Amino acid sequence: MTELKINENTQSIFENLKKIYNGTECWDARELMSVAGYKLWRDFNSAIARAITAAELNGEDIGRHFLRTSAKNDSPAAKGRPGLNYLLTRTACYYIFQNGDSSKPEIAGAQAYFILQTRLQEISNQDRIDARRVNLHNKVLASEESLTKIANMHHDLEDAQRMHDAGSEGLYNQTIDNVEALKGIEEGQLFNYIDSPELAAHYFRITQTEVQLENDAYDGHRYDQEGLEYVAKGIGQDVRSVMRKRNRTAPEEMMAVGDIQPIMERLSGREIELMEQSPLPTQPPKPTSDQPEKPQEPGQIPLFDEPFVN
Numbered sequence: 001m002t003e004l005k006i007n008e009n010t011q012s013i014f015e016n017l018k019k020i021y022n023g024t025e026c027w028d029a030r031e032l033m034s035v036a037g038y039k040l041w042r043d044f045n046s047a048i049a050r051a052i053t054a055a056e057l058n059g060e061d062i063g064r065h066f067l068r069t070s071a072k073n074d075s076p077a078a079k080g081r082p083g084l085n086y087l088l089t090r091t092a093c094y095y096i097f098q099n100g101d102s103s104k105p106e107i108a109g110a111q112a113y114f115i116l117q118t119r120l121q122e123i124s125n126q127d128r129i130d131a132r133r134v135n136l137h138n139k140v141l142a143s144e145e146s147l148t149k150i151a152n153m154h155h156d157l158e159d160a161q162r163m164h165d166a167g168s169e170g171l172y173n174q175t176i177d178n179v180e181a182l183k184g185i186e187e188g189q190l191f192n193y194i195d196s197p198e199l200a201a202h203y204f205r206i207t208q209t210e211v212q213l214e215n216d217a218y219d220g221h222r223y224d225q226e227g228l229e230y231v232a233k234g235i236g237q238d239v240r241s242v243m244r245k246r247n248r249t250a251p252e253e254m255m256a257v258g259d260i261q262p263i264m265e266r267l268s269g270r271e272i273e274l275m276e277q278s279p280l281p282t283q284p285p286k287p288t289s290d291q292p293e294k295p296q297e298p299g300q301i302p303l304f305d306e307p308f309v310n
Helices: 008-017 029-035 041-057 090-098 105-122 125-154 160-172 176-183 196-218 225-247 261-266 269-277
Strands: 019-021 024-028 066-071 083-089
Touching: 008 024, 008 029, 008 105, 024 029, 024 090, 029 041, 029 083, 041 066, 041 083, 041 090, 083 090, 090 105, 125 160, 125 196, 125 261, 160 176, 160 196, 160 225, 196 225
Parallel strands: none
Antiparallel strands: 019 024, 024 083, 066 083
């Protein structure tokens, strides 16, 4: 499967060309043509015609995705008469570029951008919430490994798990065994059954412990096992204090949630990467008048009054 990555410049180009008409994202075909690697309108118009055929075969509402409009025609033969143009929804652009020649960098960039945007619309809010939890879960585990390396490199670490448990005990103000029993979690499975706010607290706790151990080592301090546990527990207590002050809920009182493993199996790394590349979409403001808001540039007024949705 093609890796859906786009560079910032490509994304910026298509984002800058994007318009909002009746609350729907769309692109002016004449503007889109050149950045997508087409030099002549007749070639791009042929690509649009092929896309319309493909979209019809898939049962798409052509009138809502390929919106006929007009554009100023500067050709001498046209004598200033308006030429054909389209306002293209994201779905229309997807059909146009999905079968394009991906060996051309412009087409490849357009494919990546519009496939990404189309996929993001299919991702539910729950998927995004789950992906955030998976990301934090992975960061917690990775940061524990990093903390272990720092403690080994600069201090006299004997038992990494005891150091990590000390930090968690500072956060919960009790032993991990008690926390897991309180939450109804199987022994050793804490991180698999806690939600994003609690995972975020652990991530902050661990990374701040790492920073302090590095800074103290730079200042000439070298901790033994007991000292490492003391530092880890103290930072855990500090994070607990912030949580109690801001959230009014102790971390041990936060409810356990379902096992993260099925979520990790459902959401692939590619899915999570897509969600990381784009924030949760927001609804554009609706027109305040009874009439639909029209595009601002000359030559982009649709030849129909019916609103459309993507």
